[in-house]
Amino acid sequence: MHEMGIVIHLAKTLDELADEKHITKIGSVTLSVGEVSGIVNDLFIDAWNYFRQKHPVLYDAEMRIEVVKAVTHCDGCGKNYETLKYGKICPHCGSSETWLIEGNGCVIKEIEAETDDDVAGDQ
Amino acid sequence: MKIIELKETITASNDRDAEVLRNRLADSKCLLINLMASPGAGKTTLLERTIKDLNGRYRIGIIEADIDSDVDARRLSLLGVKAVQAHTDGMCHMDAGMTKTALEELGFDDLDLIFLENVGNLICPAEFDTGAGRNVMILSVPEGDDKPLKYPLMFTKSDVLLITKIDTKSVFDFDFDKCRERAKKLNPDITIFEVSAKTGEGMEAWLEWLTGQTDQWI
Numbered sequence: 001m002h003e004m005g006i007v008i009h010l011a012k013t014l015d016e017l018a019d020e021k022h023i024t025k026i027g028s029v030t031l032s033v034g035e036v037s038g039i040v041n042d043l044f045i046d047a048w049n050y051f052r053q054k055h056p057v058l059y060d061a062e063m064r065i066e067v068v069k070a071v072t073h074c075d076g077c078g079k080n081y082e083t084l085k086y087g088k089i090c091p092h093c094g095s096s097e098t099w100l101i102e103g104n105g106c107v108i109k110e111i112e113a114e115t116d117d118d119v120a121g122d123q
Numbered sequence: 124m125k126i127i128e129l130k131e132t133i134t135a136s137n138d139r140d141a142e143v144l145r146n147r148l149a150d151s152k153c154l155l156i157n158l159m160a161s162p163g164a165g166k167t168t169l170l171e172r173t174i175k176d177l178n179g180r181y182r183i184g185i186i187e188a189d190i191d192s193d194v195d196a197r198r199l200s201l202l203g204v205k206a207v208q209a210h211t212d213g214m215c216h217m218d219a220g221m222t223k224t225a226l227e228e229l230g231f232d233d234l235d236l237i238f239l240e241n242v243g244n245l246i247c248p249a250e251f252d253t254g255a256g257r258n259v260m261i262l263s264v265p266e267g268d269d270k271p272l273k274y275p276l277m278f279t280k281s282d283v284l285l286i287t288k289i290d291t292k293s294v295f296d297f298d299f300d301k302c303r304e305r306a307k308k309l310n311p312d313i314t315i316f317e318v319s320a321k322t323g324e325g326m327e328a329w330l331e332w333l334t335g336q337t338d339q340w341i
Contacts, residue, residue: 002247005214006133009251013136017129027124031133038246038276104276106133112124 003043006106007051011058013108018057026061027112034103035070035084061111070103137251140219144254148231154340155226155237156333157217157255159277162243164263165287165320167195170238172320174202176330181235181337186225188217188242195240205229216247219254235341245274249281257336263288264297271305278309283316285329290319 014026033039045063052058070083076095083103085091090098132138148155160166167187174183185206187196196208209225211217217225222239231237239255241248260281262270265288271278278284284306286299299317306313314332318325 002215005216005218005247005251008214009134009137009218013131013133016136017127021127023127038250108129108131108133108135110126110128113127114124118125 002038003040003047004051006039007044007047010048010108011051011055014058014061014111015055017111018113021113022116023057023113024116024118025114026058027114028062028064029111030064030066030109032066032068032105032107032109034068034105036100036103037106038104039106041065041067066109068103068105071101072098073101074098134251137218137220140223141252141254144219144223144226145256148226148254148256149340151232152341153231153234153237154257154337155222155239155253155255157239157241157248157253157258158261159241159245159248159258159281160243160261160263161245161266164243164261164266166240166243166261167198169261169285169287169318169320170199170240171202172323172326173330173333174199174204176323176326177334180334181341182233184229184231184234184237186222186229186237186239188221188225188240190214190242205234211242214247215242215244216251217241217253218251222253222255236337245270245277249274249277249279256340257282259283259285261285261287262302264291264295267295268298268302268305271302271309275309278306278313281310281313283314283329283332286315286317287320289317289324290322 048063052061071080072083073080074090074095075097076090077093079092081091088098089096158166183204185199185204186209188209188211190211193208196206200206207225207229209221239253258281260277303315316325316329318329
């Protein structure tokens, strides 16, 4: 149930933002999800689609996920490589002195939203 | 519709709630310790032993977080400490909001030290800040020395690693040096203790750390 927990927090973050920016409706949410963030994208979208129906502001919000490649740096030879392909061992020199430098995060990149101002402008 | 750029982490609202809670606890001079481990690592047993060994030195409260049941809270309330059971309603971790609700139920104005026994799980509890002042994780000998390799975030987020059940080391192939090296590589600042809540071996160093932290806080 890891994905559902994250969805609940995401919805709360968006609710706060909606209050702050007078957002009446969110049309889409774009997340940048790292390849090794531990989030299973399909499960995450299922959880989102279930949860958004309970939230008037999020009801129509489509979830878009952009995958961020995971990159590991090797202290042994100083080169970077693709984490998913090679894991912990550097493909250039065979060292295990390696560190993940990117790809374990999950960030809300942007949202498409309608605010009070938009509605007033349309009238 | 317009596009609003955010670049905010997904748990931003929880991080803010946690910071507010941490400040509130600091104001009332109460140290909250978030205790994390897998199911069966011996969190409740370690707490029982720790509370007995502290021998009334602090006013202690316990929050027991489980998906269901109150067996742990009842077990600990027998020791004369204030205990509440927080149900996570199926969620695999405690977050700042749930911790706040549980703390308010417990009441912390008259307490010095509170242990939050998080849901037994080495993954999600590490991702959600509870508002605790210190994070402590338990790894028991039967679980194996390879856990830092498998659950790195938990080791990265913890201030203390307690290797427990060391009275069983003769029957398991647990390499203490390897485990220390792996944990330190992930988190050079982590403090590591080896203890047995059953025999009391190693408890002294852990208690010294704990009383040092609590005295600083209260």
